[in-house]
Amino acid sequence: MKKMIRIGVQRHARSSKSCGCNAxxxxxxxxxxxxxxxxFEERHTHSLRSEPYIQFMKVNRSLNFGHQQFILNCTKANVGTTKTLRVFKExxxxxxxxxxxxIDFKxxxxxxxxxxxxxxxxxxxxxxxxxxxxxPGMTFNYDVDENDQLTRLFWADQTSVRNYGVFGDVVSFDATYNTNR
Structure with a gap:
């Protein structure tokens, strides 16, 4: 939907309707x-901030080392930022x-x-x-291509190696299935 522009119509400055401030x-x-x-009218007729909202001002928000470490640990566990904030809040x-x-967490x-x-x-x-x-029982190997990019990765812990020796089967899975666009 296009916005209609009226030619020749003057816009009038409106003061704040919520508190009657003329700044x-x-x-x-x-x-x-x-x-x-x-x-230019600089004087405000109201407080520029109210107590319940002081915590949301940029100057009063920061991520200290504890916040950062918590976000890092949640990222390692594949926990999103919304859930990370909820858990931290609790x-x-x-x-x-x-x-x-x-938004700071994100x-x-x-x-x-x-x-x-x-x-x-x-x-x-x-x-x-x-x-x-x-x-020492863990097996790990990887391949890189000519551009030094990882192409294949294989690992098996001691239990997996023992199970392969007993049963002779291998279970493989693609961890990126349906996650890459």
Whole structure:
């Protein structure tokens, strides 16, 4: 649906209807590429913030190390940001004690994923190599292509290797099935 533009109709400045505040700034068209201030009223007739909403102001929100560590752990467990915030809220006793909004949680998770984006395959390889050092019965192997991109990955813990020896069967699964677009 197109918006109708009425030519020759002047818009009138409206003061705030909710509290009767007359603070405003009126601009006047000066030249084709500029405006000038016609009227400016700085005084407000109300408080600029109210107590219940102070926690939502950008200056009062932050993600400290505890928040970041919790979001990181939830990301590792594949828990989304909405559920992460809900669980954190329950842990600290309410939204007023969280100290951040859902958008702050989402932004941190986005930045975290952007940070590890190019190294996610290397993280998996390093983790499995550490497991192989701890558990001598673990089998782990991987292949990379000419561009140093991970192409295949295989691992089997000690129990899986023993079960293969006893039963002679292998169960394989594709963890990315129906998740990649």
């Amino acid at each position: 405003r700034c009126i601009f006047q068209y000066a030249t084709p590429n500029s405006y000038k201030i016609k009227y 842990m600290v006793g309410g939204y007023s004690n969280v100290g951040a909004l859902q 932004n941190f998770r986005r930045d975290l994923q952007a940070y590890i984006c190019g190294a996610d395959a290397q993280l998996v390889i390093d983790k499995n190599l550490r497991k192989k050092e701890i558990s």
